[in-house]
Amino acid sequence: MAASTLVQPSSATMMAASDRVNLAIIGPGSRGQQLMRTFLRVPGVRFAALCDIYEPRWDQARKITGENTRAFNDYRELLSTKDIDAVIVSTPLSLHSEHVIAALDSGHHVYGEKSMAPSHNAEKCATR
Amino acid sequence: MGSTFTIYLYTHDQTKADEVFEAAFDEIERVEEVLSNYRPSSELSRINRMAATEATTTDPEVFKLLETSFEYSRLSNGAFDITVGPLMRAWGFFRKNGRYPTRDELSHARAEVGWTKVKLDPNQRTVRFAVPGIELDPGGIGKGYAVDRVIDVLRDAGVKAALVDAGSSSLYALGAPPGKEGWKVIVPRPGDRAHAVAEVVLRDNSLSTSGSYEKFFRLNGRTYCHIMDPRTGEPVQGMLQTTVIAPTGTATDALSTTMFVMGPAEGRKLLESMPNTSAIWITNSTNEPFIEQWHWPGRLCRIQDDCPAAGEENRKQ
Numbered sequence: 001m002a003a004s005t006l007v008q009p010s011s012a013t014m015m016a017a018s019d020r021v022n023l024a025i026i027g028p029g030s031r032g033q034q035l036m037r038t039f040l041r042v043p044g045v046r047f048a049a050l051c052d053i054y055e056p057r058w059d060q061a062r063k064i065t066g067e068n069t070r071a072f073n074d075y076r077e078l079l080s081t082k083d084i085d086a087v088i089v090s091t092p093l094s095l096h097s098e099h100v101i102a103a104l105d106s107g108h109h110v111y112g113e114k115s116m117a118p119s120h121n122a123e124k125c126a127t128r
Numbered sequence: 129m130g131s132t133f134t135i136y137l138y139t140h141d142q143t144k145a146d147e148v149f150e151a152a153f154d155e156i157e158r159v160e161e162v163l164s165n166y167r168p169s170s171e172l173s174r175i176n177r178m179a180a181t182e183a184t185t186t187d188p189e190v191f192k193l194l195e196t197s198f199e200y201s202r203l204s205n206g207a208f209d210i211t212v213g214p215l216m217r218a219w220g221f222f223r224k225n226g227r228y229p230t231r232d233e234l235s236h237a238r239a240e241v242g243w244t245k246v247k248l249d250p251n252q253r254t255v256r257f258a259v260p261g262i263e264l265d266p267g268g269i270g271k272g273y274a275v276d277r278v279i280d281v282l283r284d285a286g287v288k289a290a291l292v293d294a295g296s297s298s299l300y301a302l303g304a305p306p307g308k309e310g311w312k313v314i315v316p317r318p319g320d321r322a323h324a325v326a327e328v329v330l331r332d333n334s335l336s337t338s339g340s341y342e343k344f345f346r347l348n349g350r351t352y353c354h355i356m357d358p359r360t361g362e363p364v365q366g367m368l369q370t371t372v373i374a375p376t377g378t379a380t381d382a383l384s385t386t387m388f389v390m391g392p393a394e395g396r397k398l399l400e401s402m403p404n405t406s407a408i409w410i411t412n413s414t415n416e417p418f419i420e421q422w423h424w425p426g427r428l429c430r431i432q433d434d435c436p437a438a439g440e441e442n443r444k445q
Contacts, residue, residue, distance in 0.1 A: 037189065038187075041185055056284070060284070065188065066189075
């Protein structure tokens with residue numbers, strides 16, 4: 001995880017009212033699933049939502065969460081849900097900046113897999 | 129685990145087979161990284177380091193496996209126990225230097241063993257050791273669990289026929305080879321792989337074997353094997369080998385150890401409550417190997433008979 005990027009949104013941060021930290025993940029592929037297991041070893045963490053356009057990933061990810069986690073195939077729908085504290089982006093590299101920027105714009109904390117973007121210009125957008 | 133895994137599978141072409149093999153062995157490595165108590169980086173090692181001082185949160189997969197392990201402990205009244213490590217150490221089996229421990233060593237080890245000294249909180253998903261010195265050792269269940277996870281990967285990949293073998297002691301037979309009813313599996317005699325003691329055709333179920341003939345030491349005319357009876361703190365006596373068939377690798381791995389510790393009389397009572405299980409015990413309590421069975425679905429050989437193991441097409445446990 002040390003090589004990845006953790007970005008805070010510029011707007012006011014949002015926290016769940018309880019001690020629970022509700023995470024969502026965009027892209028629960030092999031790397032994303034490893035991240036899910038690692039985050040679930042942190043006290044209070046659960047996954048409230050997941051998103052992947054490859055729907056067989058949904059059940060794979062639900063086996064990891066141990067619950068019937070809400071699943072989306074459109075990340076914009078996931079980001080519009082109200083009970084998420086932070087978003088993990090572990091999509092293919094070419095999509096990192098698009099998903100990280102959208103998650104930040106929706107007011108969430110973001111954990112983004114490296115690299116933040118495939119090009120210098122896209123990275124500047126993500127860090128603006 | 130530290131075991132050799134062997135996978136046989138049928139696919140339509142080599143490319144697909146290569147992809148599936150890679151995914152399967154990746155999964156074995158993942159489970160090893162979660163459960164190995166030889167790797168300081170594993171999740172189980174982290175729990176062993178932390179849970180004596182604080183309630184330690186773990187992920188649902190590991191928590192569920194611990195719950196399953198302790199369910200077998202409860203059902204067997206402690207004959208199965210993944211906290212048995214300090215006893216193994218006291219008897220010298222971790223250093224492959226078996227010896228009779230002193231009374232103090234044994235007493236100290238027994239204080240650090242006991243599944244009831246591990247507190248699981250399903251609401252918080254935490255593990256807490258009630259006394260220091262407890263360590264979780266998945267040796268009696270981890271290989272079978274890994275086999276199950278590999279089978280999940282194969283099923284997800286669309287594989288209809290496969291046999292996954294962990295260390296020649298736990299296997300799962302998925303479907304059947306083309307034109308066959310299932311996978312023929314040979315259970316060899318204790319310490320004699322050239323002769324069969326049983327054979328069975330498996331399909332969508334698992335088989336595990338536990339034996340006392342690979343790790344043991346002799347002292348004053350007695351043989352002490354590496355399988356501990358957690359209830360007495362001493363190696364099991366009078367048992368050579370047990371083999372169990374059940375619906376999952378996790379179950380057969382745990383139950384083959386459990387049946388080894390409990391023996392046939394006590395073991396049968398437990399198996400009566402578990403549908404779709406069968407078992408054989410090979411005892412030597414009368415100085416002559418003797419086979420007892422419970423609902424064994426295949427052929428059994430008398431151990432005194434010349435009962436050669438079958439040819440290359442068969443898998444030996």
